[in-house]
Amino acid sequence: MGPLMLVLGLACGPRDPQALKEASTMADPLATRPTVAAPAAFEPPVPAALALSNGVAVWLLEKPELPLVSVRIIFQGGSASDPAAHPGLATLTDEVMMHGAGERDAAAYAAFAEQQAVDVGILTGASSSVLYADSHADKLDTALDLLADAALRPRLTQDDLDRVRDLQLGDIRQDLDDPRAVAPWVTARLYYGEGHPYAHPDVGTPDGLAGLTPADLSASWSGRFSAARAHIVVVGAVEADTLIAALEARFAALPAGTAAPEIPPPAGISDGPRLVLVDNPGATQSALRVVMPGWSAHDPDLAAGDLATTVLGGTFTSRLNRLMREEKGYTYGARASANPGRSFGTVVASSSVEKDSTAEGLTDMLSTLEAAAESGFTDEELVKAQSANRTALISAVGGRARTAGALVRLVRQGHSTDRLITELAAEQAVTAGQLRGAWAPRADLSHALILVVGDLSEIRASVEQAVPGDWEVVDKMPPPRAQ
Amino acid sequence: MASLLLWTMSAHAIDIPHQKYTLDNGLTVILHEDHDLPQVVVNLWYDVGSKDEVPGRSGFAHLFEHLMFMGTTRLPDAGFDELMEGHGGWNNAWTAEDATDYYDVGPSHLLETLLWMEADRMDGLASAMTQEKLDKQRDVVRNERRQTTEDTPYGMAWAALPQICFPDGHPYAHPVIGSHEDLVAATVEDVVGFFSTWYVPNNASLVVAGDFDPEAIKPIIEAYFGHLPARPLPPRAQPQAPTLPAQPLTEMTDRVQVPLTMIAWHSPAAYEDGDAALDVLAALLSDGRSSRLVDALVQRGGLALEASASQYSQKLSSQFFVELKPTPAATLEQLEALVFAELQAIAAEGPTDAELERIRNQLEVSFLQGLESLQGRASRLNRYQAMLGDPGYLDRDLARYRAVTAADVQAAAATLTADRAAIVRVRPAEEGEE
Numbered sequence: 069m070g071p072l073m074l075v076l077g078l079a080c081g082p083r084d085p086q087a088l089k090e091a092s093t094m095a096d097p098l099a100t101r102p103t104v105a106a107p108a109a110f111e112p113p114v115p116a117a118l119a120l121s122n123g124v125a126v127w128l129l130e131k132p133e134l135p136l137v138s139v140r141i142i143f144q145g146g147s148a149s150d151p152a153a154h155p156g157l158a159t160l161t162d163e164v165m166m167h168g169a170g171e172r173d174a175a176a177y178a179a180f181a182e183q184q185a186v187d188v189g190i191l192t193g194a195s196s197s198v199l200y201a202d203s204h205a206d207k208l209d210t211a212l213d214l215l216a217d218a219a220l221r222p223r224l225t226q227d228d229l230d231r232v233r234d235l236q237l238g239d240i241r242q243d244l245d246d247p248r249a250v251a252p253w254v255t256a257r258l259y260y261g262e263g264h265p266y267a268h269p270d271v272g273t274p275d276g277l278a279g280l281t282p283a284d285l286s287a288s289w290s291g292r293f294s295a296a297r298a299h300i301v302v303v304g305a306v307e308a309d310t311l312i313a314a315l316e317a318r319f320a321a322l323p324a325g326t327a328a329p330e331i332p333p334p335a336g337i338s339d340g341p342r343l344v345l346v347d348n349p350g351a352t353q354s355a356l357r358v359v360m361p362g363w364s365a366h367d368p369d370l371a372a373g374d375l376a377t378t379v380l381g382g383t384f385t386s387r388l389n390r391l392m393r394e395e396k397g398y399t400y401g402a403r404a405s406a407n408p409g410r411s412f413g414t415v416v417a418s419s420s421v422e423k424d425s426t427a428e429g430l431t432d433m434l435s436t437l438e439a440a441a442e443s444g445f446t447d448e449e450l451v452k453a454q455s456a457n458r459t460a461l462i463s464a465v466g467g468r469a470r471t472a473g474a475l476v477r478l479v480r481q482g483h484s485t486d487r488l489i490t491e492l493a494a495e496q497a498v499t500a501g502q503l504r505g506a507w508a509p510r511a512d513l514s515h516a517l518i519l520v521v522g523d524l525s526e527i528r529a530s531v532e533q534a535v536p537g538d539w540e541v542v543d544k545m546p547p548p549r550a551q
Numbered sequence: 552m553a554s555l556l557l558w559t560m561s562a563h564a565i566d567i568p569h570q571k572y573t574l575d576n577g578l579t580v581i582l583h584e585d586h587d588l589p590q591v592v593v594n595l596w597y598d599v600g601s602k603d604e605v606p607g608r609s610g611f612a613h614l615f616e617h618l619m620f621m622g623t624t625r626l627p628d629a630g631f632d633e634l635m636e637g638h639g640g641w642n643n644a645w646t647a648e649d650a651t652d653y654y655d656v657g658p659s660h661l662l663e664t665l666l667w668m669e670a671d672r673m674d675g676l677a678s679a680m681t682q683e684k685l686d687k688q689r690d691v692v693r694n695e696r697r698q699t700t701e702d703t704p705y706g707m708a709w710a711a712l713p714q715i716c717f718p719d720g721h722p723y724a725h726p727v728i729g730s731h732e733d734l735v736a737a738t739v740e741d742v743v744g745f746f747s748t749w750y751v752p753n754n755a756s757l758v759v760a761g762d763f764d765p766e767a768i769k770p771i772i773e774a775y776f777g778h779l780p781a782r783p784l785p786p787r788a789q790p791q792a793p794t795l796p797a798q799p800l801t802e803m804t805d806r807v808q809v810p811l812t813m814i815a816w817h818s819p820a821a822y823e824d825g826d827a828a829l830d831v832l833a834a835l836l837s838d839g840r841s842s843r844l845v846d847a848l849v850q851r852g853g854l855a856l857e858a859s860a861s862q863y864s865q866k867l868s869s870q871f872f873v874e875l876k877p878t879p880a881a882t883l884e885q886l887e888a889l890v891f892a893e894l895q896a897i898a899a900e901g902p903t904d905a906e907l908e909r910i911r912n913q914l915e916v917s918f919l920q921g922l923e924s925l926q927g928r929a930s931r932l933n934r935y936q937a938m939l940g941d942p943g944y945l946d947r948d949l950a951r952y953r954a955v956t957a958a959d960v961q962a963a964a965a966t967l968t969a970d971r972a973a974i975v976r977v978r979p980a981e982e983g984e985e
Contacts, residue, residue: 097774098625098671102663104638108589108762110658133587136919174850178840183905185912204916231853234878238856241808242876245704350806352697383641385632394629397690400698420698422690448637455639459658462590467923 110458112488113465115301115475118312122320126300127475127485128308131468137208137304138472141199141215141319142479144297145328146192147272148265149288154280156272159192160229160236161288166190167228170217174228177214186211190218194266195331195409196480197292202469205305209314216318219293224285233277240271247348247355247521248420250544254346257546259359259414259517260334273545294325299479303472333412336361341513343539345528346521353399354426354522355418356433360510362406362413365481370408371494372506377406377415378453379445379503380436385452387436388417398425402433410482415510426520426527427534434513434535441511444504457495461488565918565949567928570765571942576781577753580772581932581942583760585925591761593655593665594929595673596937598756599749600649601729602722602788602867610692610729611737613646615745617688619653620644623675631668640665648723649866650937656926659762663771666759670775673755677746682739689734696728704807708977715801716815716973722788722867753781756936760929793817793868799973804980809856811977812883814873814890816967821864821938825966827951828959829862829871832967834910835902835960836860836873836893841909843893844873854881854889866938871967883976891969898965901957914952918945 115127147158166189167174181188186203188211199219201211243249253269260267268276300319302311348355362377363370381388381404388402402419417437421429464474465488478487520531524541532539569583601612620642622628635642640657655665700706710726717724757776759768794817819825836844837860848855856876863870875886902910921927935944 097778098667098674101625101634102667104664105660107639107658107660110589134919134923136916136923175841175846178846178850182839182841182913183909185909185916187916202920204919231850234853235849235856238809238876238878242704242856245807245809247702352701353694383636385629385636390629393691394687397687398694400691400695420694420702422694422697452637455658456636456641459590459639459641459656462588462658463656463924466588466590466925467920469920470924 107458110462112461112492113471114486114489115303116308117485118308120312120316120320122295122322122324124295124298124300124319124322126302126312126315127479128306128311129303129471129475130305130307131303131471132305134468135205135305136468137203137205137211137302137306138468139201139208139211139215140301140472140476141219142299142301142476143197143199143219143292143294144195145292146194146196147268147270148194148331149292149328150265150268150272150276152263153276154272154284155268155276156236156270157276157280157284157288158197158292159270159272160233160277160280161224161285162190162192162197163232163236164224164228164285165218165222165289167232168223168225170221172217173223177217181214184210186214188214188218192270194270198476208306212314212318219319220321222289224282224289226282229280229282229285233280236271237274237277240274243271244544247351247353250346250348251355251357251418251519251521254344254521254542254544255357255359255416255517255519258342258344258542259337264334265331266334290323291325292328293322295322296325296327298322301472301475301479303468303475331409331411337515337517339514341516341518341537343535343537344517344519345524345531345539345541346519346544347524347541348521349523349525351521351523352423353420354423354429354520354527355420356426356430357519357521358417358433358437358516359519360415360437360513360516362415362510363408363506364412365408365410365483367408367413369506370406370413371491372498372502373415373510374406374408375450375453375457375495375498376440376445376503376507377404378456379449380404380440381417382453383456387440388419388433391436392419392421392429392432396425396428396432398422398429404437408481410480423522423527426522427530430518430520430531431534434518438511438513441504441508445500445507447500450498450500450503454495454498458492461492565922565946566943567922567932567945569932569942571936574752574773574777576777576779578776578779579756579936581756581758581936582765582768583758583928583932584763584765585760585928586762588925589659589762590925591657591659591662591665591759591763592925592929593662593669594758594760594933595653595669596756596758596933597651597653597750598754598937599651600647601725601727602648603749604725606720607733607736608729608741609725609733610727611733611741611745612651613727613729614689614692614734614737615742616644616646616651616653617692618680618684618742619672619676621680621684621688623671623679625671625675626668627679631672634664635661635668638664646727648727652930652933654926654929662759662761662763662768666768666771666775669757670779673750673752673776674779676750677743680739680742685737685739685742689737692728693731693734696731696734700726700728705805705811705977707805708803708811708813708975711801711803712813712815712975715796715975716817716870717793718796721790721793723793723865747782748785751782751784752776752779754784756933758929758933758942760932761925790867795971796973801973801975803975803977805977807977807979809876810883810979812875812887813975813977814887815973815975816871816971818862818869818871818966820866820868825959825963826862826864826869828955828963829869830864831907831910831952831955832897832960832963833860833862833871834913835897835906838910838913843897844890847893848875848886848889853878855886883978887974894964894967898961901961904957907955907957907960911953915949918949
């Protein structure tokens with residue numbers, strides 16, 4: 069039996085120093101593992117819900133301890149709005165917007181922002197574009213001027229279009245060399261299916277970017293950057309009255325516009341799994357990726373489903389990582405994540421495995437995902453997943469930019485300001501039985517897309533033997549469209 | 552309760568409040584209290600890295616880092632991660648040329664457990680080491696090498712760079728990840744020897760940061776770590792200042808579509824004279840679209856897809872890198888010539904006042920942003936302690952950047968000449984070529 073004083077948790081208050089000193093002189097002061105006390109109370113922050121005169125919602129979370137501020141303006145409708153003939157148009161438009169706006173050309177815009185140490189830019193996703201600025205609080209007006217110019221007065225010139233498109237094409241060429249970039253492109257294309265708004269990569273394709281004109285960019289911009297689609301998130305050292313006045317002066321002029329169209333759910337895979345190979349000659353590893361139906365951000369099973377996914381692949385000791393990395397050693401890591409969207413979601417499991425273990429790795433991954441439907445989840449696993457998600461949430465509100473990111477997620481998913489509180493409460497109330505109930509329908513691999521990117525000359529035969537079925541070989545990029 | 556991080560607008564003073572003391576066995580302890588969130592960070596920094604590896608064991612410091620998670624007699628097998636994650640904690644570690652750093656992040660009620668776990672493996676990792684554990688983590692590390700080096704575009708070029716730039720036998724002459732051959736050669740005896748040599752309290756510094764009471768935690772730290780014995784450390788290698796390689800140009804191929812050139816120079820060690828000026832020079836060249844290289848080559852010139860410069864500051868000797876990826880409109884040789892010309896121009900004329908002001912503004916904001924997370928503060932305290940013996944160096948670190956003048960940047964640029972550079976060019980492999 070170890071020293072009694074060492075079994076007390078920190079929450080019990082300061083120890084008796086003399087007792088601890090005595091403990092440290094005993095034969096093995098580390099013999100007894102300390103008892104873990106009850107968690108300290110934690111309530112996630114709730115931003116103030118404000119609004120501009122044109123109806124644009126503004127969420128403000130004041131954090132005055134440091135003179136920093138983070139601004140995010142979410143415009144619904146990102147690369148999902150790309151016309152079928154021009155995948156990549158929204159990303160290109162957004163990037164050209166940041167290359168010259170208002171009174172400033174591309175060079176002057178960048179020089180002005182950088183001179184004031186305002187980090188300004190835009191992130192284009194499938195469902196939204198997010199204008200961002202991180203700066204010293206003293207430079208908030210400058211940051212908002214830059215954002216307003218980009219959103220309201222982009223120049224969208226031919227020269228800027230040509231230059232940015234060349235860079236975007238260069239990014240695509242480089243990404244094609246990286247199997248971990250290629251895998252999500254291919255799975256999106258095949259899982260959502262041709263014609264679905266999420267079926268193409270945000271950066272587009274060389275074919276889709278060809279022939280675009282400033283008029284195309286202007287059309288993409290004018291349809292998306294409107295009050296009906298905007299939502300502003302601000303975190304940092306600024307008070308509400310000051311902020312609203314500054315935003316009103318700059319963003320009241322946003323055109324009214326129309327709401328972004330709902331994204332239809334994917335047709336789905338009904339008689340699968342769909343089995344896909346992509347050749348990557350010379351690769352020493354194979355990238356594995358499994359995509360299955362998940363839960364929408366408003367699905368009552370999301371809390372249980374998210375926790376189940378965490379058990380399977382969300383932490384270092386998750387089932388997938390423990391088996392594939394720690395027990396088998398043929399990978400540097402394996403993971404799974406739930407990705408809830410506004411109206412539907414996915415579960416994605418992924419890993420890169422040593423090429424000679426491709427078949428074994430794929431079998432292990434699939435059997436782990438499937439077996440959970442039968443075996444269910446233990447109470448211990450549930451508590452671990454709940455604790456992990458709680459810690460992740462605490463970390464997510466630990467800085468201005470990071471907190472702004474957490475709030476952007478809520479906006480994208482269509483939640484209210486108190487969602488972090490209700491989300492935490494919902495997850496803490498889940499039972500192990502509910503995890504199994506949420507997971508079991510997803511574990512049916514007949515709805516899954518299974519992808520292997522690797523050197524097919526070396527791995528194909530073993531993969532087809534390990535997972536029998538109709539394997540198809542596809543290219544990294546879709547074939548060029550007929551003109 | 553508000554964060555204790557201090558910022559005084561008038562004086563632009565910046566500080567991470569902390570206490571530092573040393574246990575009798577030489578373990579440095581640094582405490583940083585912040586009750587903003589119910590969270591703690593434990594950061595344990597060991598003053599050993601790949602520079603301390605012996606010949607034939609490249610990659611061993613990093614392999615050892617993996618083995619530190621493989622269990623002890625008191626907490627066997629996967630117990631370290633199971634116990635930590637079971638209560639909402641998580642951890643990671645990194646190994647570099649100079650150091651190995653372990654950090655645990657968790658809810659504040661887990662702090663005593665985190666300290667117990669770190670003390671436990673500092674005490675008993677070696678006695679529980681087995682061939683099976685070594686074999687498993689060796690496989691994982693070899694897969695890490697495949698994933699992050701061999702199958703990552705340009706990864707093999709980066710792995711080759713140390714050997715190209717440093718003479719045989721120099722502590723920095725091999726990559727941190729090591730070679731497959733050396734990883735395979737590692738034995739359990741190597742593990743035990745490395746542990747008993749370097750993983751001792753007098754070669755480590757412990758930062759505890761976050762939501763805790765310092766007076767309550769001190770006796771716990773003493774109880775868990777105070778009994779671990781100090782051991783004498785071997786003398787460190789004191790290599791001569793590295794010189795230019797005999798063959799300054801290296802041509803390679805890779806499974807890539809876009810070529811790359813990397814230009815490298817030897818430069819002053821971290822925190823030595825000239826180090827901050829080279830950081831400022833790197834920002835002048837490539838920090839932002841208005842920076843010299845990005846503006847001239849990427850934005851206006853259409854000659855490069857990417858251009859970046861960086862000062863990689865290290866204990867024994869640093870390196871300054873410029874990386875360029877050409878568009879189809881340029882060759883690697885053309886881009887290299889343009890970089891040398893730009894450096895010559897800076898050496899002759901220096902940066903403008905506006906450029907220096909931009910860089911200072913960006914540095915000041917980035918210093919602040921870097922301190923937002925508890926993890927970032929814990930890491931910075933330990934870095935300053937390990938590199939300078941002073942965790943409270945933050946204000947002086949910022950001051951050395953504020954003090955950089957145009958003449959300092961000119962002098963820094965003057966050292967980066969073509970005849971002092973090593974160049975590694977990576978070109979797309981032909982089909983079937985490795």
